[in-house]
Amino acid sequence: MTITVPRMEFTVDAWDPGYGAALDHEALGEQKITTAELDLGIEVSAADWRPISPGHSAATPDVLLIADGVRRIDARVWSHQPDDAVPLPGIAASSAAGIVRCVPGGGTPATVVAVEVSRSVFSASLDVPDIVTAAATYRGRRASGATMEQLSLALQQQLAELEVDVAIRYRAEAGSDDLLLVDGPLRGRTHLPRTVGYIKTHHTAYLPAPQVGIVSALAPGQRTPVFLMGTSWSRHAWYLRLPVRSATPWAGIVRCEAGADLFADEVIALADAVTRLLPSLAGVDYKDPRAPQNLVPIGGLEKLLRHRLGDARLLYRSLRVAATRDGAAPYERPSVSV
Incomplete structure (x- = not known):
């Protein structure tokens, strides 16, 4: 009798493990429960979350x-x-x-x-x-x-x-x-005008499971809707994916942060601009072990x-x-x- 053993499929993260993990594996599950207060309805309702591709008209x-x-x-x-x-x-x-x-x-x-x-x-x-x-x-x-x-x-x-x-x-x-x-969270720098924080690594899953799935579904050059996040301090945030060859769920994902005092239309325009701009600046893996972030x-x-x-x-x-x-x-x- 022949027994067929299913072949395990896997992908390899492009991020060099010598720099730690770009994504803490626990952040994909519910092991790390965040106490962050979230407003997921800044741009669209939480039920309508989907990947967003900024148009060419975005400034x-x-x-x-x-x-x-x-x-x-x-x-x-x-x-x-x-x-x-x-x-x-x-x-x-x-x-x-x-x-x-x-x-x-x-x-x-x-x-x-x-x-x-x-x-x-x-x-x-x-x-x-x-x-x-x-x-x-x-x-x-x-x-x-x-x-x-x-x-x-x-x-x-x-x-x-x-x-x-x-x-x-x-x-x-x-x-x-x-x-x-x-480079890094905006904490302590929210008073700087026209400033965006850029976070390359992820240790906590701030979003609920349905929205985490939207992050994983992002194509290069797409972003999530903007949301408001409050921990010991408040800020607007969104995730975007940079160009990357790896198929791992969060490969090339970065989080951006902007001041909590911005109006919705201001932070949405800022998110569109940053999402259109950053892919052209992404690192390449044969030059940088932390590419593309x-x-x-x-x-x-x-x-x-x-x-x-x-x-x-x-x-x-x-x-x-x-x-x-x-x-x-x-x-x-x-x-x-x-």
């Missing part, structure tokens, strides 16, 4: 600005302050933020128009002094706690502040009100910013020398006593 901006930032921990440090009962752990870190200017369809290459580098030392100590080295000065910043997670969060918050500062400064100096795309201008800006962070080995040695100079014997790598 696209003449110029798109993209803001992004990178960070790097240069050394782990221990602070010895008179008010501290025991030495407290900290991190000395470098961060950089920049703006790249794109002219959609104009044949003009993307141009980096602003870059700023910041170096900081983070600690839970009550008083965090600056660290002055021969290579750089690290400005003291207090973290909410001494765990690595709390120190890393303080660094991430500082980077977000730097990105906002660079964007505000560039717009003011250039007299620009061009559309600004910021990591847009080509973002990948180029990140490469430049990492270069601007400076030589990690030189900065680490300068921190060790500064610690010894100030009278403390440095710990073995990777820690520096200051």
Whole structure:
């Protein structure tokens, strides 16, 4: 007797697993229950949700600005302050933020128009002094706690502040009100005018099951209807799919966010413009392991910013020398006593 075993069919996600997961597998099911308050009827009723293809009449901006930032921990440090009962752990870190200017369809290459580098030392100590080295000065910043997670969060918050500062400064100096795309959620940046948050990875399924199915059904260049989402903060959002060869359910899916204070017609026009604009900027998998979500201008800006962070080995040695100079014997790598 012959037994036929059904052949399992599968697809492979284009996203490089070395960067984590573009989509948390639990986000496709109901394992992660979100407490977000949703208004699915901003553009159409929840029952009428369907993939939307923006028409050619949808206005696209003449110029798109993209803001992004990178960070790097240069050394782990221990602070010895008179008010501290025991030495407290900290991190000395470098961060950089920049703006790249794109002219959609104009044949003009993307141009980096602003870059700023910041170096900081983070600690839970009550008083965090600056660290002055021969290579750089690290400005003291207090973290909410001494765990690595709390120190890393303080660094991430500082980077977000730097990105906002660079964007505000560039717009003011250039007299620009061009559309600004910021890499990551819009949290803490909702006050910026004409600004859209761009989220490449998904860890929570914010939408109910019927609407999640609409996300999976999107074709490249299509988006979901706009909806309003409230967690600890409120914003408009929509999902769109970038050009991608993979057939996995959420391949090439990104989420965009806009301010909650926009009128419905304003955010719908913005969603149409962004959905028409971004596919032409999508990354390609033979060049970027995070394609297509990591847009080509973002990948180029990140490469430049990492270069601007400076030589990690030189900065680490300068921190060790500064610690010894100030009278403390440095710990073995990777820690520096200051």
